[in-house]
Amino acid sequence: MGLAGIKDVADRAGLSIATVSRALSGKANVSPKSRQLAKAAAAELGFVPSYHASSLASGRNHNVGLVVPSVHRWYFSSVVEGVSGALLDAGYDLTLYNVGDEPERRQIVLNDFLLRKRLDAVIAVALVLSEAEIQQLLAIHRPIVGIGGALAGASTIRIDDARLARTATEHLIGLGHTRIAHITGDGELNRDFKLPGIRRAGFEAAMAAAGHRVRPEWTVSADFTIQGAYASARTLLATATERPTAVFAASDEMAIGTILAARDFGLRVPQDLSVIGMDGHELGEVVGLTTINQDPRGQGALAARLLLETLDAGAKRRTKGAPPAPEATDREYPTEFLVRSSTAVPPV
């Protein structure tokens, strides 16, 4: 049979459709008795409200879009976990847009998917949206929050990558290192991914401030994965003469790859080579990685909670049509410097 509709519930409960709707969605002005009746009838019939009908009528979707470059990478999957948990608990659906590297797909997502009025809000991770694109989203009354990306005009949650990269580098410098290499990300492929450049700038600023030379051949790039950095680090460390005494990797995954490469060369970490990363990868514990922990999962959860608050506020203020307050707040997420055993004074 064709699944019970609210009408069937109403008939069975001996109430009107309107009352049943109010009763089931927990609205006020329903007598306890009616509410009870409605719920019982709904349960008996196995009634589940039609999402589309409900959304169409109410304008509320209970659905948040999440745009990430790749769930396969540690940082992003951490964010997804955080967002997902918060949304599920609030009864919201999470629509995932795993855009990948192709700019073409990015466009499709932006145009065809995000704008179809089916999302209450959008969380964009490490995605650089143009002012116009943001305005387009805001124009359909959808709050956006960005994580780890620059979203002019929208709220963001992020860490101060430049400063933290500098702090990490300064840690090495403070230990006495002068010959410091940097593993950066190869971001030229993707215009949306400016992070490597920012961290690299922090690194270079710290080096410059300390009066140390940044050797071009000691800045190598990798794809933000352990295996990618492993390969790059092997190249970097292959030269027996004039080897750096420390490496600042732009992510924990790349730092770990570096450590694995160092081990393969018989280099002890930290006696022969100090390695510092950034992000807070769980695996860092295993290899004793010194790093700066930014809790991406927490960032995701926070983003989701902020969004839900905004949506609730909007829902309360006016039942429909009131654009949720688009006050763009830019908040910095707290980080934690974790000194473990991968950094030490340089070899004599």
Add this chain to the structure above:
Amino acid sequence: MGLAGIKDVADRAGLSIATVSRALSGKANVSPKSRQLAKAAAAELGFVPSYHASSLASGRNHNVGLVVPSVHRWYFSSVVEGVSGALLDAGYDLTLYNVGDEPERRQIVLNDFLLRKRLDAVIAVALVLSEAEIQQLLAIHRPIVGIGGALAGASTIRIDDARLARTATEHLIGLGHTRIAHITGDGELNRDFKLPGIRRAGFEAAMAAAGHRVRPEWTVSADFTIQGAYASARTLLATATERPTAVFAASDEMAIGTILAARDFGLRVPQDLSVIGMDGHELGEVVGLTTINQDPRGQGALAARLLLETLDAGAKRRTKGAPPAPEATDREYPTEFLVRSSTAVPPV
């Protein structure tokens, strides 16, 4: 102004709503001229059809649900990548249900989310659904396909875990190992996650067939992560006397954790200890892990494609109401045995 509706487009194009609808959704029986007119008007107004209205009226959602235990784990995020790519290309949305370990959340997802008629189909990864639960899903005319999980009555894509675990173990036995340890997953927490038991059974079957003893103290469990297995492997390898000469880990991540632990003890892999894993983790390449590659991304993509085909077929056969063919096919996904450098003959 409140976003253009199809009515606005119709007015602007000088056509009726019906014709515009047909024109824009690529239906037949529209003159080229009208179609052109409609498209132009839509473009000028920046018209994007309302998802909900469209779904409500047509009964088609263009949305597939994906249920996974945790996107944060390698295997699942690989599957998500595969599914996501295929769906995006087809213009489908992907709704992600990252259920986690809590059975409570599992229930919520099953009842509140999956049944709300907003999904065209469901892909469940490593999720064991009861016959009743499957019937409930099928009852709302939604095809389901399971990946890596036993779904009685629904289509599945999977590998033969028992046989492959056996093959992996036999590889070690074939090299001459008799003292073989096993790292299994701690699945007792989650009734949905039977995989560890199956692989373990394969291991034990191979050992029994070869007449080798399975020592209880040499079967340790971990949480399927590198760091978890690292800790467990340390315990396992701590005993200097009577140490196994080989380890079969129930996942690549755990095999990698084992290798890292072995290195910490000064054990050389494979000279002192052979390690074999299962899954095909990218990181396996870095540590030279011998393993059995099951391409989870490919499995995800395949699942999505199968589903889309079914949906298309259903759409063609009857415009509405025809339950998409629920022929439950159970297909085995091809795997590839990768012999790398982590396994060798046992030390003398």
Add this chain to the structure above:
DNA sequence: ACGCTGCATGGAAGCGTTTTCATTTTCTGG
């Protein structure tokens, strides 16, 4: 030229809820 077939078109009926608004019932204090 004429009735037919078949394509193009527009009017209008849903799709299954939520929400408004008017109405009825219940409660409150005097």
Add this chain to the structure above:
DNA sequence: CCAGAAAATGAAAACGCTTCCATGCAGCGT
């Protein structure tokens, strides 16, 4: 016990599309 306020209720109007159906028209064979 009653007027007036507050609470509960139901009828019906959206919500914005898709699609059925009836109509208008062009092309066609005879």
